[in-house]
Amino acid sequence: MRRAQAREARETQTPRDATDAALLAAVAQGDLGPLGVLFDRHHEHVRQFLLRAAPNDADVDDLVQETFLTAARAAASFDGRETARPFLIGVAVQLLRRRRRAFARLRALIESFGSAPAPPPATPEDEASLAEDEARIRSAIARLGDERRLVLVMVEWNGMSGVEVARLLGTPVGTVWRRLHEARAELRRALERGAR
The missing domain is CATH 1.10.10.10 (Winged helix-like DNA-binding domain superfamily/Winged helix DNA-binding domain)
Known part of the structure; x- marks a missing residue:
C-alpha cells in the first residue's frame, strides 16, 4: 500500500507538463521516473543531432540511450534553463568525444x-x-x-x-x-x- 502511495505521489509531483528543470531536479534527487518524460520530449532531437555528428548511424540509438543515462547521473549540474535540449546535446557531444578518444572510431562521414x-x-x-x-x-x-x-x-x-x-x-x-x-x-x- 505504501509503495503504491509513494509511486502515486511521485507521479503527481512530476506530471508530463512539468518543466524540464523540475524533471531534472527530481532525477537529481534519485527519482528516475521523470527521465522517461524527458526522453519522450527530447530523444528525437538528440537522435537527429547524433545522426549528423556521428560517423556510424549503427551506434546512434545506443548513444541516444547513453546520453539520457549519463544525463541522469549529471542532472544535478543542470543550470535550470527552460529547455534541457542544449544540456542533453552537450552530454551527447561529450559522449562522442569520449568515444572518439577511447576507440578512435570517429570517421569523416x-x-x-x-x-x-x-x-x-x-x-x-x-x-x-x-x-x-x-x-x-x-x-x-x-x-x-x-x-x-x-x-x-x-x-x-x-x-x-x-x-x-x-x-x-x-x-x-x-x-x-x-x-x-x-x-x-x-x-x-x-x-x-x-x-x-
Whole structure:
C-alpha cells in the first residue's frame, strides 16, 4: 500500500507538463521516473543531432540511450534553463568525444543529413541531380575536421547559439565562430569545386 502511495505521489509531483528543470531536479534527487518524460520530449532531437555528428548511424540509438543515462547521473549540474535540449546535446557531444578518444572510431562521414525533407523532384533528371548534390554535401561535410563539423552541425542543424556551443564544448565563443566560419568556407569551396 505504501509503495503504491509513494509511486502515486511521485507521479503527481512530476506530471508530463512539468518543466524540464523540475524533471531534472527530481532525477537529481534519485527519482528516475521523470527521465522517461524527458526522453519522450527530447530523444528525437538528440537522435537527429547524433545522426549528423556521428560517423556510424549503427551506434546512434545506443548513444541516444547513453546520453539520457549519463544525463541522469549529471542532472544535478543542470543550470535550470527552460529547455534541457542544449544540456542533453552537450552530454551527447561529450559522449562522442569520449568515444572518439577511447576507440578512435570517429570517421569523416555523416550518414544522415538535413532536418527537413526536400520536396519531391519533378523529373528523374531532377531526382538524380538532387541525389548528386546531397552526396557532394555529405562528402564535403565528412571531410571537415571533427571540431569544425561538430560546430557546423550544432549551429546550422540544431539551431544552437554560439554561446551555447562554446559552453558545451568548453571553448571560447570566438573559437566557435572561427570554426563555424572556416567550416562554412571550406564547405562552400568544396561545393564550388564539385560544381565545375
